Amino acid sequence: MGAVRRVRRAAGLLAAASAAAVAWFCTAASAASTSAPDLISVGFGAHDAWALRSSTDTPRRRSNDMRLEYRFGTSLLPFTDPYVRFHPWVGLEANTDGMLYGAVGILADIPVGPLILTPGIGAGLWRRGGSKHLGSAVDFRSTLELGYRFENGVRLSAYVSHMSNAGLTETNPGADTVGAYLHVPVSFVFGR
Known part of the structure; x- marks a missing residue:
């Protein structure tokens, strides 16, 4: 019963934090003085491709991974822009085994010449x-x-990612994904 209560509490906190984040992103978007183009990002990869940690109790379930994300160009901390641009994203991820993940988050673009980390x-x-x-x-x-x-x-990126529940429950094997993204400015797609 305790695990169910923790998951419900975490889901409630996530919903409240998501609503606050969206409100903050909208406020930051209108108040910030600098921005890069908004990007539509499409990613393809291999879900649960390898184990960064060995797990004897949970076998891997490899599948194809697809991602569709909207990356806002507005900088959340404009004073850091010469060195790093913090900006929000929202997206969906699915795999060929039927997994579906909807999320919001923050990215930090660190320019290194023509490369972006x-x-x-x-x-x-x-x-x-x-x-x-x-x-x-x-x-x-x-x-x-x-x-x-x-x-x-336009940007072309290779990525590695890790997904887990961060210890919300006792079962927490995690899954790692490797793949590639194509990031296209919204103006290319919608002509804005």
Whole structure:
């Protein structure tokens, strides 16, 4: 009963934090003085591709991974822009085993010449489908990308990410994903 109560409490906190984050993102978007283009990001990869930690009690469930994200160009901390741009994202992730994950989070774009190093974190709600059991409907995703930014603003990135419930429940095997993203400015797609 205690585990169910912890998961319900975490889901409630996640819902409240998500609502606050969206409100804050909207406020920051209108108040910030600098922005990069908003990006539509499409990613493909291998879900549960390898185990960063060995697990004897939970076998891997490899599958194909697909991601669709909207990355806001507005900087949340404009004074850091010469060195790092913090900005929000929202997205959906699914795999061929029926897993579905909807999340919001924050990314940090760190320019290194034409390359962009992008660590990111997110929190969201997860539906298992036939995928590996991660122990909770509330899960967290950390990602590290390394990408190339073309002159027209399009970016191509390789990524590695880890998804788990961060210890909300006793069952917490986690799943690692490797893949590639194509990031396209919204203006290319919608002509804004």
